[in-house]
Amino acid sequence: MRDMRSSNAYRDKARIALNKPPAIGDDIDIDAYASSDEAVAYRDDPTELPTDIKEQMLDAGVVVDDLSHRSGTFIQMDNAPVHSSTSQEGIEVMALNQALDKYDWMSDYWWRVVSVDTDKYTANVELNQNSGYFIRALPGCKSIYPVQACLYLDKSRLAQNAHNVVIAEEGSELHIINGCVSGSGEEPGLHLGVSEIYIKRGAKVTFTMIHNWNSEVEVRPRTAVIVEEDGLFLSNYVLMKPVHSLQMYPSARCVGENATVRFNSVIVATPGSSLDVGSRVILDGKGDRAEIISRAISTGGSVITRGYIEGNAPEVKGHMECLGLILKGEGAIHAIPELKGTLSGIDLSHEAAVGKIKEEEVEYLMSRGLTRSEATATIVRGFLNVDIEGLPPMLSAEVSRAVESSGEDFM
Numbered sequence: 001m002r003d004m005r006s007s008n009a010y011r012d013k014a015r016i017a018l019n020k021p022p023a024i025g026d027d028i029d030i031d032a033y034a035s036s037d038e039a040v041a042y043r044d045d046p047t048e049l050p051t052d053i054k055e056q057m058l059d060a061g062v063v064v065d066d067l068s069h070r071s072g073t074f075i076q077m078d079n080a081p082v083h084s085s086t087s088q089e090g091i092e093v094m095a096l097n098q099a100l101d102k103y104d105w106m107s108d109y110w111w112r113v114v115s116v117d118t119d120k121y122t123a124n125v126e127l128n129q130n131s132g133y134f135i136r137a138l139p140g141c142k143s144i145y146p147v148q149a150c151l152y153l154d155k156s157r158l159a160q161n162a163h164n165v166v167i168a169e170e171g172s173e174l175h176i177i178n179g180c181v182s183g184s185g186e187e188p189g190l191h192l193g194v195s196e197i198y199i200k201r202g203a204k205v206t207f208t209m210i211h212n213w214n215s216e217v218e219v220r221p222r223t224a225v226i227v228e229e230d231g232l233f234l235s236n237y238v239l240m241k242p243v244h245s246l247q248m249y250p251s252a253r254c255v256g257e258n259a260t261v262r263f264n265s266v267i268v269a270t271p272g273s274s275l276d277v278g279s280r281v282i283l284d285g286k287g288d289r290a291e292i293i294s295r296a297i298s299t300g301g302s303v304i305t306r307g308y309i310e311g312n313a314p315e316v317k318g319h320m321e322c323l324g325l326i327l328k329g330e331g332a333i334h335a336i337p338e339l340k341g342t343l344s345g346i347d348l349s350h351e352a353a354v355g356k357i358k359e360e361e362v363e364y365l366m367s368r369g370l371t372r373s374e375a376t377a378t379i380v381r382g383f384l385n386v387d388i389e390g391l392p393p394m395l396s397a398e399v400s401r402a403v404e405s406s407g408e409d410f411m
Contacts, residue, residue: 010116014123033159033190035128040080060179062150072147078155080129090141099134109165113196113224121192121220125161132162137172148177158188164195168203178209188216195223199231206235215242227254229259237265251280254288265294269301278306283316290318298331308338311346324354
């Protein structure tokens with residue numbers, strides 16, 4: 001079945017897309033990055049990975065030394081799968097190449113919600129097929145513990161290609177932690193990730209993504225989601241560490257009645273970072289619900305936060321909240337909320353604000369005995385304290401530690 005991946009139709013579209021004009025401000029030269037590299041040894045026992053690599057993965061919420069609290073694990077280093085395993089019946093985790101070989105029905109989920117010719121990045125993933133993960137919950141199966149996936153970029157000037165497919169069958173439940181990590185040092189790299197997520201009738205998926213790159217890495221995820229009747233998709237995104245540039249705009253479409261989508265994001269743009277992030281939800285079923293909540297902080301980097309909710313069916317509701325906080329004068333935040341309704345009887349709303357820490361708030365906390373630095377860090381923690389549903393306590397603690405340790409920088 002692997003020949004399906006090399007369909008002339010897909011590859012022809014991809015070749016044409018490589019010549020599409022780039023988006024404004026997006027001038028990454030893919031040819032400057034290698035598309036493949038030497039094979040990395042597969043490990044049945046992931047504890048055999050080097051200690052420093054495991055520690056970096058842990059910073060992104062991926063636990064390697066003790067898998068007792070994970071329903072499944074997938075690890076890809078550069079462009080090679082190095083480990084996949086499951087510990088719960090009804091949960092499948094494997095390299096996407098394996099799934100393509102195993103299931104002849106994979107053609108129903110291959111380039112279906114993300115178009116191969118979306119842009120030069122999706123085209124590059126098709127033309128330089130490497131790997132990615134396949135995660136599936138069988139009908140009625142509910143993951144006891146989270147399933148974790150790690151995409152680790154180690155080699156300098158490498159284009160890491162990953163095509164991921166997630167399927168939550170009818171009545172199932174999946175909690176996924178996706179940790180993206182670059183190796184130590186400040187080496188250039190390019191991460192290209194395509195994720196296609198399918199949530200069947202009455203199924204639930206919580207997808208928590210932690211990015212832990214370095215200041216020279218360019219990141220271009222392309223994600224789309226289909227949510228059927230009574231389905232639920234919760235997306236949690238956390239970026240607290242430097243990255244050179246990030247461009248992502250995941251899109252979810254509710255195609256059945258009473259489906260729900262929530263996007264939560266917590267983002268810090270450090271000096272030199274350029275972030276263009278957002279979320280898009282299309283409500284096509286009666287009674288569908290959507291919520292987009294974003295918190296962005298600039299300590300010197302630039303941020304564009306986008307949000308889009310479209311209502312096309314009776315009794316749908318959607319709310320968007322895009323808040324930005326500039327902590328240094330050279331930082332910049334541009335909030336772009338959009339709502340579109342195509343019929344009466346819908347309820348869509350948004351709130352957007354960009355500002356700075358109020359001096360009276362700092363002075364009040366200082367009057368209670370805190371130093372200026374401590375007062376600033378306290379306000380920042382409160383600003384970032386979004387109630388991210390489904391975020392494991394360990395990851396919540398990691399966000400708090402990241403904010404605390406950066407308190408002086410926030411000044």
